[in-house]
Amino acid sequence: MKFARFDDLSRLAGRRRRRRGVARDIWRTRLWPLPAAGVVLAVLLGVGLPIFDAWMIDNLPAQATALLFGGGPESARTVLSAIATSLITVSSLTFSLTVVTLQLASSQYSPRLLRTFAQDRFVHVTLALLLSTFTYVLTVLRAVRASLESHSAFVPQLSVTLAYLMALVSVVTLVAFLAHLARQIRVETLLDSVHTETLQTMRRCADGCGQTEEASTVVTPETGTVLLCGTVSGFLTSVDEEALLRTAVDTGSVVVLDPFPGAWLTAGTPIAVAWPVTEGRAERDRLDAAGLSHLLSAAIQTGAERTAAQDIAFGLRQIVDITIKALSPGINDPTTAVHALSHAAALLCEAAGLNLGPLMLRDDRGRVRVVVPRPDMPALLDLVISQPLLYGAADPHVTARLFTLLGEVAWSTRRPEHLAAVHNQLLRLRAAVDRQEYDRAERAWMEDLVRLVQAALAGRWEQGAFRQS
Known part of the structure; x- marks a missing residue:
């Protein structure tokens, strides 16, 4: 019996993209894979190239030999030793700069932005190049020998020349790394990186999600349901849709998850509800809550931190963190807060055009067997509005940007x-403005913005309505 069938090929493609996104997120946020691969390749190259060098050197034309290293064994050892010593120092400097940058991002912006630096491919490539060059030079150094009684002198000219070229490339890469690092710690670059990643997550997760009306047809029965509890505490980072659908079909049940990806799960507390796909007392009695909970836990991934693999709200959470950090008395940077809210507005407008309803997984008969919830627009809008309003309501420019955000989403x-969600947030924002000690000009400004949001809700837009400095 087939355990899975999607309505069309687009849903199947969407599921595959989401699974690739989870795997890609796992590897992108780790610093060690690329440097480790570079070190292994450097060892292989450092062992194999001198062997090729000894076989090939006598067959090279004179023009090519003139371009290679021409010193003796002592000169080769001196050059290789100098390269190795300098590269280990440069590698230590690069690690130090990376750690300092991570500390700065954590204290100045948000601890959740550390993932943005950890998945920076330029940092991975730089560390891989420096460490692999150092390893290659050490490996080649062992092949250089002076004239002994049982061995003739040997200088792997091609290998030493390659070491020299790799050292030059490492120096150029270090300069480029410093320039890259100076750009990466700018808040505009951070916001753009988070924006891009969040947009990719939204579009990937929108594939295959059901409409809100379709999801509402999955009604939880009043009787015959069992609660499924989590077995591990941590953030819900991803859901293995194929394994979860298989579990539902094999146990003859319908499974509806309760938490969104990104929510915190506590072991021993309910995280889903299940009931038999066919009515009847016998079917209800056969549902094993403990066994089903174990199978459910095997189909979901938890972690110590949130990730962007399937968590639509995580990017908005990062942007809101930057906003409220900029509004803190220790930093007091409302301009950054306004810029961050502009990125949040763009993402919300994008989300408004996507289908971010619950993900519906069906069996081979077309029946919904698994429902994975996703944050809807009211939830995302509340995430973006609540804390900036709490910490920034006293600043009229921040409040004005919140009004602008509502108008842009409404349009x-x-x-x-x-x-309806925009209207509710508008009422909330107006109430917060009424509690502030604005002067007459600022209150007139706020009232104008209220009217402009109301016009956007009605489908009207006025040129220059939300212009800000």
């Missing part, structure tokens, strides 16, 4: 549930 969607 980007005509879905009734989206417009």
Whole structure:
């Protein structure tokens, strides 16, 4: 019996993209794979190239030999030793700069931004090049020998020349790394990186999600249901859709997850509800809550930190963190807060045009067997508005940007549930403004913005309505 069938090929492609996204996120955020691979290749090259050198050197034309290293054994050892010593120092400097940058990002912006630096491919390549060059030079150094009674002198000219070229490339890469690092610690670059990653996550997770109306047809029965509890504590980082669907089909049940990806799970507390796919007392009695909970836990991944693999709200959480950090008395940078809210507005407008409803997984008969929830527009809008409003309501420019955000989202969607969420946030924002000690000009500004948001809700846009400095 087939255990899985999606309605069309687009849903199957969406599931594959989400699985690739999880695997890619796992490897992108680790610093060690690329440097480790570089070290292994450097050892192999350092062992194999001198052997090729000894076989090939006599067959090279004179023009090619003139371009290679021409010193004796002592000169070769001196050059290789100098390269190795300098590279280990440069590698230590690179590690130190990376750690300092991570500390700066954690204290100045948000601890959750450390993942952005950890997955920086330029950092991976730089560390891999420096460490592999150092390893290659040490490996080649062992092949250089002076004239002994039983061995003739040997200088792997091609290998030493390659070591010299790799050292030059390492120096150029170090300069480029410093320039790259100076750009990466700018808040504009960080916001752009988070924006891009969040947009990719939203588009990837939108594939195969069901409409809100379709999800509402999956009604939890009043009787015959069992609660499924988690077995491990941690953030829900990803859901293995194929394994979860297989579990539901093999146990003859319908499984509805309760937490969104990114939510914290506590071991021993309910995380899903299940019931038999066919009615009947016998079917209900056959549902093993403990066994089903174990199978469910095997189909989901938890971790010590949130990731962007399937967590739509994580990027917005990072942007909000930057916003409220900029509004803190120790930093007091409302301009950064306004810029961050602009990125959040762009993401919300993008989300308004995507289908981010619950993910519906069906069996081979087309019946919904698994429902994986996703944050909807009201939840995302509340995430972006709540804390900036709490910490920045006293600043009229921050408040004005929140009004602007609502107007932009209202203009980007005509879905009734989206417009209702914008209207509710508008009422909330107006109430917060009424509690502030604004002067007459600032209050007039806020009232103008309220009217402009109301016009956007009605489908009207006025040129220059939300212009800000």
